[in-house]
Amino acid sequence: MTILDLQQGDRFKVKAVRIPREVGKRLADMGFVKGAEGRVVRSALLGDPLQIKICRYDVSIRRAEAAGVEVELSAVKREGVV
Amino acid sequence: MKKMITIALAGNPNTGKTTIFNSMTGSHQKVGNYAGVTVEKREGRCRYRGYDLHIYDLPGIYSLTAYSMDEVVARDFIIEEKPDVVIDVIDATNIARNLYLCLQFQELNVPVVAALNLNDEALAQGIDIDEKMLAEIIKIPVVKTVGINGKGISGLLDQVIDLVQKKERATYTISYGDELEEDVQAIITELVKDKDFALRYPLRWCAIRLIEKDARVRELIGEHASRDSVVRVVEARLTRIEEHFGREASLVVAEQRYGYIHGAVSEAVLHAPVNKETFTEVLDKVLLDRTVGLPVFIFILWAVFQMTFQLSVYPMLWIEAFFGWIGSLSIAFIPEGMLRSLVVDGVIAGVGGVLSFIPLIVFLFMFISILEDTGYMARAAFIMDKFLHIFGLHGQSFLPMILGFGCSVPAVMAARTLKNTRDRIITVMVTPFMSCGAKLPVYMLLAGAFFVGNSGNVVLSIYVIGVFLALLSSLFFRKTILRGDSTPFVMELPPYRMPTLKGILWHVREKTFRYLKKAGLVLLPASILIWAVTTFPRPVLDKAEVIQIEENVQVVKKQEALSQSYAGQLGRMMEPVLLPIGFDWKIGIAAITGFAAKEMVVSTLGVLYSVDADEDEKNDTLRDALRRDPHFSPLVAYVLMLFMLIVVPCFASMAAIYAEIGGRWLCFSVVFWLVLAWGVCFVVYQAGRIFGL
Ligand SMILES: Nc1nc2c(ncn2[C@@H]2O[C@H](COP(=O)(O)OP(=O)(O)O)[C@@H](O)[C@H]2O)c(=O)[nH]1
Numbered sequence: 219m220t221i222l223d224l225q226q227g228d229r230f231k232v233k234a235v236r237i238p239r240e241v242g243k244r245l246a247d248m249g250f251v252k253g254a255e256g257r258v259v260r261s262a263l264l265g266d267p268l269q270i271k272i273c274r275y276d277v278s279i280r281r282a283e284a285a286g287v288e289v290e291l292s293a294v295k296r297e298g299v300v
Numbered sequence: 301m302k303k304m305i306t307i308a309l310a311g312n313p314n315t316g317k318t319t320i321f322n323s324m325t326g327s328h329q330k331v332g333n334y335a336g337v338t339v340e341k342r343e344g345r346c347r348y349r350g351y352d353l354h355i356y357d358l359p360g361i362y363s364l365t366a367y368s369m370d371e372v373v374a375r376d377f378i379i380e381e382k383p384d385v386v387i388d389v390i391d392a393t394n395i396a397r398n399l400y401l402c403l404q405f406q407e408l409n410v411p412v413v414a415a416l417n418l419n420d421e422a423l424a425q426g427i428d429i430d431e432k433m434l435a436e437i438i439k440i441p442v443v444k445t446v447g448i449n450g451k452g453i454s455g456l457l458d459q460v461i462d463l464v465q466k467k468e469r470a471t472y473t474i475s476y477g478d479e480l481e482e483d484v485q486a487i488i489t490e491l492v493k494d495k496d497f498a499l500r501y502p503l504r505w506c507a508i509r510l511i512e513k514d515a516r517v518r519e520l521i522g523e524h525a526s527r528d529s530v531v532r533v534v535e536a537r538l539t540r541i542e543e544h545f546g547r548e549a550s551l552v553v554a555e556q557r558y559g560y561i562h563g564a565v566s567e568a569v570l571h572a573p574v575n576k577e578t579f580t581e582v583l584d585k586v587l588l589d590r591t592v593g594l595p596v597f598i599f600i601l602w603a604v605f606q607m608t609f610q611l612s613v614y615p616m617l618w619i620e621a622f623f624g625w626i627g628s629l630s631i632a633f634i635p636e637g638m639l640r641s642l643v644v645d646g647v648i649a650g651v652g653g654v655l656s657f658i659p660l661i662v663f664l665f666m667f668i669s670i671l672e673d674t675g676y677m678a679r680a681a682f683i684m685d686k687f688l689h690i691f692g693l694h695g696q697s698f699l700p701m702i703l704g705f706g707c708s709v710p711a712v713m714a715a716r717t718l719k720n721t722r723d724r725i726i727t728v729m730v731t732p733f734m735s736c737g738a739k740l741p742v743y744m745l746l747a748g749a750f751f752v753g754n755s756g757n758v759v760l761s762i763y764v765i766g767v768f769l770a771l772l773s774s775l776f777f778r779k780t781i782l783r784g785d786s787t788p789f790v791m792e793l794p795p796y797r798m799p800t801l802k803g804i805l806w807h808v809r810e811k812t813f814r815y816l817k818k819a820g821l822v823l824l825p826a827s828i829l830i831w832a833v834t835t836f837p838r839p840v841l842d843k844a845e846v847i848q849i850e851e852n853v854q855v856v857k858k859q860e861a862l863s864q865s866y867a868g869q870l871g872r873m874m875e876p877v878l879l880p881i882g883f884d885w886k887i888g889i890a891a892i893t894g895f896a897a898k899e900m901v902v903s904t905l906g907v908l909y910s911v912d913a914d915e916d917e918k919n920d921t922l923r924d925a926l927r928r929d930p931h932f933s934p935l936v937a938y939v940l941m942l943f944m945l946i947v948v949p950c951f952a953s954m955a956a957i958y959a960e961i962g963g964r965w966l967c968f969s970v971v972f973w974l975v976l977a978w979g980v981c982f983v984v985y986q987a988g989r990i991f992g993l
Contacts, residue, residue, distance in 0.1 A: 247362055248397065
């Protein structure tokens, strides 16, 4: 399952980043590492890019990158609240 | 004892670096560029406890990879200039991601002091940080600060001085776990064999970077005496790591680093359970809403655009009037002749031209920095990204392009927010296609003369064609010469904050001086050049001839002078090229003077058609004159409008473009604009003729 399979508001835990080279590294630098917890906040008008809350801050990534972030759904799933 | 300390101020974007820098240095600062790149270099000085502190504000970055120019600049500065201390400004509300950078500074083997800034916000969010314990764990002095009121700044500087005074400095870096440490040690063992290399670069950092597959550090290995065996060892270790962990080695390093950080943070920081939405989350619900978000964005854009250009109107007129007054003074004091002409038409017109843009720049950058400091700018890029991405542009390209409708100069300067060089070059090259305000008088004149009753639609069509050309050309560049991975859009959406007046004034001051310096250097010589080609060689007029034509002596003189000048000769010389697109030499001259400033096309046509177009009421006469010219037709007029839209922008814009993307790309752009302008005009003119227009 990747971030793309999640719904708005879903909480997740990163399992792996499967994007080669610099872009994958950049995501890892920004906090997308194994075990990190995050939440899908929303998507922009045409569904792209996505706003993700990770490591206690908001970051925007495109669907192309989100498709490379493998995640698992977290147990607690609450809409809206951090 | 050393009395001078150099300090590098570093940290993630939006952590309050600039605020702290300003409060340390006051007005003792200067802004430049790092050699060869468009990354701003700010340095300032202050005295503290008898020490002379030299502070360098490094660009805001997230990591020390070679991902962006900013990161390369920051790390080259630390490796090459070897500052005495690095102050890493940390956002106390988001310690983990900020420490990620901080620990990399430690690896670079420079003394680091951490400033836990935005501490007021952290307190408000119920984040309780035991800074003593944190300092103990990461072996870096930690000081809590609040940038906006200067709290903790002197404590920070005390720590800096303590660190410098320490004779012996324990070198400490985090451990990446037994597994990875073995690989790191193996690479260090290879690296240390070259003594010179070991003196020049921090080896542990190099080893870790090599595992992270950093291209720049791999290049550094080229300097190593036994580079081949280093490369062999690195390759072997990378293979081992990737087989063992089952993923890219660079990701493993990031994971281990974050793992260490989470350990440290969970010990030293107590996060209160958050159960209500933050202000930022509430505001985002509105501003990033799928239905309301876009209209709000368009409204904000419209408001900024309107306010900038409305507020600048009068100051610009005052500046122009002031230079008009200086001009008339010069006429009174300098005797008629070459010198007077040079001073009045060349120098004063040129300087006035440079300075009259200042109100635009001041107001525009005031609004931009408000949008930036509040955190809305990143949201705007978020909203626009998808649409612009279709054409190979970036979410942040929207601002320069929209501003281009007002004036290309600030528009091009605004492209600096684009961190990726390729994105910036494309954006800057297509921004002039957004018809600027100065092109409007030319459109109005031509549309008014040849498309009576329909001029509005005709002018609108030119604007629309401009937008399409901008989008299509950027798509074209993205698919050809500026190919490559489209830049990923990994962008932080910082929390909303109230901007401070002081902060905004700093931005405005800085941008204005930058414009003055850059534009002044190019624009003044350029306007003297234009003056020279339109003035020389001097016309040889018979005295009798002049007297014969009793009326409009001035105008006739001007007309003669222009047609015999180098510009006139050039116009004639270019006729073979101009005729296929329907222009004769007169239009050619007008277009050439348009290089100086677009509105000059109107006054040049005025001179050529013997009417004084400076006065509005006589504009009608110019229209009539144009209409009477058998060479002109609606088709030619429309092609001329297209030509003005596409061809090279004015000198002021070119100076700004030069400053943003450099001489080589400017030359390329000029060729591109000329070729495209000619091509489009040729197709339209010839097609028009076939259809008998
Ligand atoms: N509440 C609060 N705001 C701060 C503090 N330091 C800076 N700011 C604000 O945070 C925003 C970003 O600051 P700036 O210095 O431009 O950050 P930079 O991007 O790191 O240079 C500005 O609006 C500042 O006024 C602080 O300690 N507390």
